[in-house]
Amino acid sequence: METYDLVILGGGPTGLAAGLYGTRSRLKTLVLERGTIGGQLAVTEDIENYPGIEAITGPELGQKMLDHAEKFGLEMEYVDVESVDLESEIKVVRTDGKEFHAKALVIATGSTHNKLEIPGEDEFSGRGVSYCAVCDGAFFRDRDLIVVGGGDAAVEEGTYLTRFASKVTIVHRRDELRATKVLQERAFANPKMDFLWDSTVEEVKGNGLVASVAVKNLKEDRVYDRPVDGVFIYVGLSPNSQFLEGVLPADEMGHLHVNLKMETKFPGVFAAGDIREQSSRQVASSVGDGATAAIFAEKYIAEHFTE
Ligand SMILES: Cc1cc2nc3c(=O)[nH]c(=O)nc-3n(C[C@H](O)[C@H](O)[C@H](O)COP(=O)(O)OP(=O)(O)OC[C@H]3O[C@@H](n4cnc5c(N)ncnc54)[C@H](O)[C@@H]3O)c2cc1C
Known part of the structure; x- marks a missing residue:
């Protein structure tokens, strides 16, 4: 050899x-x-x-x-x-x-x-749950999306998803982002971006395709359903x-x-x-x-x- x-x-x-x-x-x-x-x-x-x-x-x-x-x-x-x-x-x-x-x-x-390790994550992987905006973003034209995370990848890829989606909501467990300032400024200025602070996604739900997520507001200790078409996960x-x-x-x-x-x-x-x-x-x-x-x-x- x-x-x-x-x-x-x-x-x-x-x-x-x-x-x-x-x-x-x-x-x-x-x-x-x-x-x-x-x-x-x-x-x-x-x-x-x-x-x-x-x-x-x-x-x-x-x-x-x-x-x-x-x-x-x-x-x-x-x-x-x-x-x-x-x-x-x-x-x-x-x-x-x-x-x-x-x-x-x-x-x-x-x-x-990393995965979130929550119910529904594996079941809906490739059916609305994704870890790659570049690979899957174009499938979500005019759809309502959630991005989980608060670092560079979440904010950068979330901003990219606004090219296709009607709305992108970043769900972050803290009350401020960790991402580089220039990425944050761009995201805050983007009219298609929204933010859910102090919140985690607890479950992905649907019937064949993603239909909603269970969101937990950590400050209020309250869990509620949020309708959504896709979930992009960037948690490290x-x-x-x-x-x-x-x-x-x-x-x-x-x-x-x-x-x-x-x-x-x-x-x-x-x-x-x-x-x-x-x-x-x-x-x-x-x-x-x-x-x-x-x-x-x-x-x-x-x-x-x-x-
Ligand atoms: C969504 C996202 C956005 C990012 N944006 C930026 C940015 O804007 N600017 C920036 O500077 N950085 C960015 N980064 C980070 C940057 O991409 C990484 O720091 C960089 O790619 C690390 O390079 P690497 O070669 O060490 O590892 P990787 O890029 O992870 O490459 C490792 C390679 O090893 C292969 N491999 C693993 N295990 C095995 C095995 N057992 N056998 C054979 N092959 C194996 C993998 O398939 C992979 O191709 C981003 C990362 C992500 C995920």
Whole structure:
């Protein structure tokens, strides 16, 4: 079996940046991706805080990152990584039926949206409950929508949904948003946006399709039914590190411990982007992490492997 210089787990912004730096260092570099190229970029409508690019859609930026790295020889495999063996000098990555060997690894498996874990959420998933405005927004033309959450993703994607919906109501458990100020200002100025403060969604109801939600007003301790056509959920993210449980040290959420070189406790194994502890979870910072990891991976390979 062929041994790669660098194998990168995850094809989001972190993995693709690491891929670009790896291939430009003339490392034989492979990215393993289980889903859509670009990771969370694939579910983001507008990116307008990536320096040098005023505005671009997430999928477009992801495709550009892939094209750029492939131009320098990046290889891609679309597989789901199930386990890793990090103890030996040559690292082993296992998927269902395939095995990959590498001198160095960059773990860039990012994060996945959280669920509300309420009755009706799973039952109506794809029937009015969604976690991706870019994917599903167009199905809700002239409809009345609820967005659950108060951070950047909720406000940004809620604003995007007003392109289709007749009304978008943000339901937030606190009395103010956590989102970046510029996103808040835009949302407050949007005549199609409304806000339900100090409130949580307790249940999604319907008959085949979503028809209403049970909303709880936390201040009044009152639950009532609110008719609605769709529910978009943006209540945080969890790291995709389940397959590394017990293998690499992590915080209580599962974000991996690294040092400033993105090194984990195993020599030649790096973790970068949303998957690492203390990440600022932005495209720009993820790309920086990916570059850092690949640069130190290249140094590690040069020091530990001679031709
Ligand atoms: C709705 C939304 C809006 C956002 N808006 C912005 C914004 O405007 N500006 C900004 O800077 N940031 C924004 N972000 C955050 C930004 O997208 C993330 O910080 C960034 O994508 C993290 O990059 P990453 O490569 O570390 O992880 P991810 O983007 O999560 O990519 C990780 C990749 O790894 C893959 N993967 C996971 N597990 C495995 C496995 N076992 N095997 C193989 N592959 C695996 C996943 O499929 C995924 O493609 C937004 C995020 C969301 C969800």
